[in-house]
Amino acid sequence: MKKAWWKEAVVYQIYPRSYMDSNGDGVGDIPGIISKLDYIKSLGVDIIWLCPVYESPNDDNGYDISDYRKISEEFGGDPAFDELLEKIHGKGLKLVMDLVVNHSSDEHEWFEESRKSKDSPYRDYYFWKPGKDNGPPNNWTSFFSGSTWEYDSRTDEYFLHLFTKKQPDLNWENPKVRQEIYDVVDYWFKRGIDGFRMDVISLISKQLEFEDASNPENYEETIKTRYANGPRIHEFLQEMNKEVLSKYDIMTVGEGPGIDLDNALFYVDDSRDELNMVFHFDHMFIDNGPGGKYDPIEMNFIRFKEVFSQWDERLKGKGWGSIFLGNHDFSRMVSRFGSDSEFRVESSKMLAMLLLSMRGTVYVYQGDEIGMTNVAFPQITDYNDVETLNSWKEAEERGEDMNAFMKLVHKQSRDNARTPMQWDSSQNAGFSSGTPWIKVNPNYEEINVADQEPDSDSILNFYRKMIAFRKNNPCLVYGDYQDLAPQHPSLFAFRRWDEDSESLVLLNFSSTELMADINLDFDKFEIAISNMDEGADPKLLLPWQGILLKRIN
Ligand code: TEU
Ligand code: CA
Numbered sequence: 001m002k003k004a005w006w007k008e009a010v011v012y013q014i015y016p017r018s019y020m021d022s023n024g025d026g027v028g029d030i031p032g033i034i035s036k037l038d039y040i041k042s043l044g045v046d047i048i049w050l051c052p053v054y055e056s057p058n059d060d061n062g063y064d065i066s067d068y069r070k071i072s073e074e075f076g077g078d079p080a081f082d083e084l085l086e087k088i089h090g091k092g093l094k095l096v097m098d099l100v101v102n103h104s105s106d107e108h109e110w111f112e113e114s115r116k117s118k119d120s121p122y123r124d125y126y127f128w129k130p131g132k133d134n135g136p137p138n139n140w141t142s143f144f145s146g147s148t149w150e151y152d153s154r155t156d157e158y159f160l161h162l163f164t165k166k167q168p169d170l171n172w173e174n175p176k177v178r179q180e181i182y183d184v185v186d187y188w189f190k191r192g193i194d195g196f197r198m199d200v201i202s203l204i205s206k207q208l209e210f211e212d213a214s215n216p217e218n219y220e221e222t223i224k225t226r227y228a229n230g231p232r233i234h235e236f237l238q239e240m241n242k243e244v245l246s247k248y249d250i251m252t253v254g255e256g257p258g259i260d261l262d263n264a265l266f267y268v269d270d271s272r273d274e275l276n277m278v279f280h281f282d283h284m285f286i287d288n289g290p291g292g293k294y295d296p297i298e299m300n301f302i303r304f305k306e307v308f309s310q311w312d313e314r315l316k317g318k319g320w321g322s323i324f325l326g327n328h329d330f331s332r333m334v335s336r337f338g339s340d341s342e343f344r345v346e347s348s349k350m351l352a353m354l355l356l357s358m359r360g361t362v363y364v365y366q367g368d369e370i371g372m373t374n375v376a377f378p379q380i381t382d383y384n385d386v387e388t389l390n391s392w393k394e395a396e397e398r399g400e401d402m403n404a405f406m407k408l409v410h411k412q413s414r415d416n417a418r419t420p421m422q423w424d425s426s427q428n429a430g431f432s433s434g435t436p437w438i439k440v441n442p443n444y445e446e447i448n449v450a451d452q453e454p455d456s457d458s459i460l461n462f463y464r465k466m467i468a469f470r471k472n473n474p475c476l477v478y479g480d481y482q483d484l485a486p487q488h489p490s491l492f493a494f495r496r497w498d499e500d501s502e503s504l505v506l507l508n509f510s511s512t513e514l515m516a517d518i519n520l521d522f523d524k525f526e527i528a529i530s531n532m533d534e535g536a537d538p539k540l541l542l543p544w545q546g547i548l549l550k551r552i553n
Contacts, residue, residue, distance in 0.1 A: 001478050006195070006251035006276060007320055008477050009046040010356070010467050011096065011363045015328045016053050016075055017061060018420045019366060021432035028420070028431070030076035030084050039449070041091045043369060044467035047251075048088060049096040049197050051328060053081065057107050059166035060144075060386050061418075062098075063199060064105040068184040085192055094194035096251065101181045102200045103167040110180075111168050118155050125177050126168045127160035127206065139212045140226065143257075145390035162203060162227060164386055172204045172236055182243045189244070195251035198275070201237070202256025202267075205230030219292035220285070228258020234266055237274040246273065253277040253322055253361075261314050268319030277322045277361060282307040284330055293412050294391045294405075299336075301509060305483055305492055312359055312481040321360030325351055326368055331416035333365070335374035343511060343544040344371055349462040349531035350507050350546035356466040357496060357505045357548060359481050364463070367421055370452055371459040375419050375441040376410040384438050388413040424450035462531060469529060469548070475501045484518050491541070493518055502551040503528070508541035516541055525549035 001007075020032030030053065040048060052062030055070045062072075071081040088095045104111055113122035129137040129149070136149035136158050142165075149158040150165040160169045170177055185196065207230055213222040237254075245252060254267055254275040260282065267278050283304055289295035315321050326333035334340050338347030348371035355362055377383060380392050388409055395405045410416075415438060422444040423430030429444035441447075452458035470476045479498040485491050490510035496503045504525055506516050516539045527538060528550040538547050 001317065002270070003478070004276075004320075006047070007361055008471075008474070009094075009251075009361055010044065010470070011047040011049050011361060012040055012043060012045040013049045013051070013327060013363055013365045015051045015366060015418060017437060018418050018431075020421065020423070021434065021436070022076075024432060024434035025074075026432050026434040026436045027074055029074065030071070030080040034080070034084050034087055037087055037091060037093075041093060042464070043364075044464055044471065045093070045364065047094045047096055047194065049363070050098065052098045052100055057105055057166065059105070059164050061384075063100050064103070064107075064164070064167045065100050066105040066107040066109075068101075068104075069187055089192070096195040096197055096253075097188060097193050098199055099185065099196040100199040101170060101184070102203045103161065103163060103169045106166045106168055110170075114168075115152055115154060115159070118157075124171055124174050127171055128155070128157045129160070129210070130157055138210050139216050140210075140222070141213075141216050144387050145394045160206075162200075164390075169206070170204075171206075172232070173206075173208070178236065178239065182240055185240065186244045186247075189248045189250060193250070195253075198252060198254045200256045201254040201275070202228040202233065202258045202278075203230075205233040205236055207231065218290045220288070220290070223258045224260075228256060229263055234272070234274060237267070238272070241273045241275075251276050253279060255279045257281060261310055264311075264314060265319055268315065270319060277320050279322050279324065279363075280311065282311070283325075287336075293387075294395070294408055296408070296412065301489060302487060304337075305486055308358065308494075309481070309483045309486065316359075316480070321358075322363060323355055323358045323360040324363040324365070325355055326365045326417060327363070328365070328417050329414050331412060331414075332372055332374045333368050334371055335416065337509075339511060339544060340373040344373065345459055346531055346542075346544035348459045350509075350544050352459070352463050352466050353505060353529070353531060353546040353548060354492065354507055356463075356470045357476050357494075357503065359477070359479065359496070362470070365417065367417075369460055369463040370422065370447055370449055372419075372422060372441065372447060373443060374410065374416040375439075377415075377439060380406070380409070382439055383409065383413060383415050385414040385418065388415060422448040424448050465529065473501065473503065473550075474498070475503060479503075484520070485516070490514060491516055501553070504549040505546070506538065506541060506549070507546045508544055511543045513543065514541050515539055522549075524551055526552050 017028045019028040020036050021028050022031035053071050053075045054065045055067040055072045056062045056065050071078045110122050110125045113120050114126050136147045140148040142148045144164050148162055151158050161167050213226050215221050252275045259278050259280045267275050287296050287299045289297045334348045338351050419441045420431035420436050425445045428436055429440045452460035475498045479496040482495045484493040492507040494505050508514050529548040531546045
């Protein structure tokens with residue numbers, strides 16, 4: 001496997017609104033991030049991925065950009081950004097930004113011009129269509145509820161928005177649009193950033209027939225058959241690669257629904273010159289029913305493990321994977337895949353062990369390194385996320401039992417991952433001296449960085465240990481992968497090996513003890529890391545215990 005800096009990297013994802021507020025306006029900002037760079041560096045990570053910080057009306061917290069070349073004043077503006085980038089580089093870290101070019105904000109000047117008239121030179125920067133039978137052009141529904149089409153009386157046409165109506169989709173068919181985007185990308189590389197995470201890149205090429213969805217209420221089916229992986233997607237990505245990406249030593253990771261085992265290599269096969277990596281959602285949508293996130297089904301653990309095996313098998317030797325268990329769009333990793341009550345500490349560490357011993361580039365989401373959990377705000381007015389609020393409205397309109405729906409919000413809302421970072425036990429968890437834009441999780445007095453710093457047994461220090469271990473054991477980055485107990489209902493046991501070394505990882509995904517009776521010569525291994533008292537019998541795993549063993553050479 002060819003080596004590369006971005007393959008060996010551990011990435012730390014920052015959701016800037018919720019990280020650290022420096023000026024007391026309740027909103028996390030860039031000076032706040034600067035004040036935490038020593039902390040970030042101390043984790044042992046290599047790259048910071050910063051969610052959008054560009055100028056934006058914040059209908060979707062920065063994923064609706066009104067100026068691609070400007071840093072929002074709320075976050076500290078361009079001078080703060082320049083200082084951040086310089087300091088990041090000064091510490092030997094790298095910076096990856098978010099590139100959100102499937103859509104812009106409706107307040108971007110391109111769209112403001114586009115909507116003025118049918119003859120505007122910007123008209124076909126977006127998708128405009130006349131209505132059909134006094135309604136929208138087709139039956140597509142937006143990721144965030146309602147039709148994907150918004151009527152604009154000025155020109156008596158509808159425009160397409162796969163997300164909110166303040167996020168009109170850019171028309172990549174138009175070569176001028178593509179050139180504008182490549183210029184933006186080039187602008188940021190010239191400014192010195194080290195890569196892009198490309199938002200919903202799987203959606204940029206549209207099926208121009210705009211054919212009705214056959215089952216609009218089936219979320220996954222509609223994504224796969226209508227929205228994602230359009231006919232020109234790879235042509236566009238290859239063009240972007242040739243025009244700009246290939247000219248810099250940067251990394252790219254594409255995100256998007258509809259990326260699956262069958263098409264992933266089209267995006268990331270080394271020989272195709274498109275992207276370095278993609279994020280897939282096979283494990284993240286594992287508990288989604290046909291109606292999506294707010295139609296959850298039970299998590300299937302055997303399937304969960306299978307996802308890791310299948311993806312490793314598919315990419316190996318050809319492309320490169322990305323490993324993550326949480327981000328700003330999902331509820332907290334420990335609340336979903338671990339246990340956030342009695343075994344919160346143990347299961348947080350165990351999940352860290354999983355993350356940091358898989359093949360692929362690892363992404364750690366802010367707060368997971370201290371075991372932050374989901375939140376259960378009592379009122380819907382405590383929530384901010386547009387996806388949550390729209391789903392709530394729809395449920396209300398359908399006449400659903402809203403107490404039951406509140407439980408779903410507690411379980412699924414994206415705001416679970418967006419509550420402020422918990423720095424210490426002072427007011428507002430040390431995040432802000434003002435009123436935070438979203439409430440702090442009330443458990444901040446027990447779960448915070450300051451308490452975990454001096455405690456050698458803390459989740460935080462376990463992350464540091466695991467990250468350091470991965471750095472010293474390239475076998476965990478590049479080595480082969482094999483699941484040793486794919487059918488076991490609660491044990492995740494796998495092997496990583498290369499020419500020089502071999503590791504075994506045994507993880508108990510349950511609140512009861514288990515015997516890992518797998519057919520292996522345990523005498524040839526010694527325990528390197530455990531999330532509980534070491535010296536235990538590696539075959540007997542306590543609840544949520546994780547053990548990493550290394551072959552004795
Ligand atoms: O998310 C893309 C995406 O697929 C989400 O809509 C996802 O399905 C959903 O959040 C799961 O609940 C990206 C960004 O990460 C997200 O924050 C943005 O809202 C979205 O694109 C639109 O830009
Ligand atoms: Ca602020």
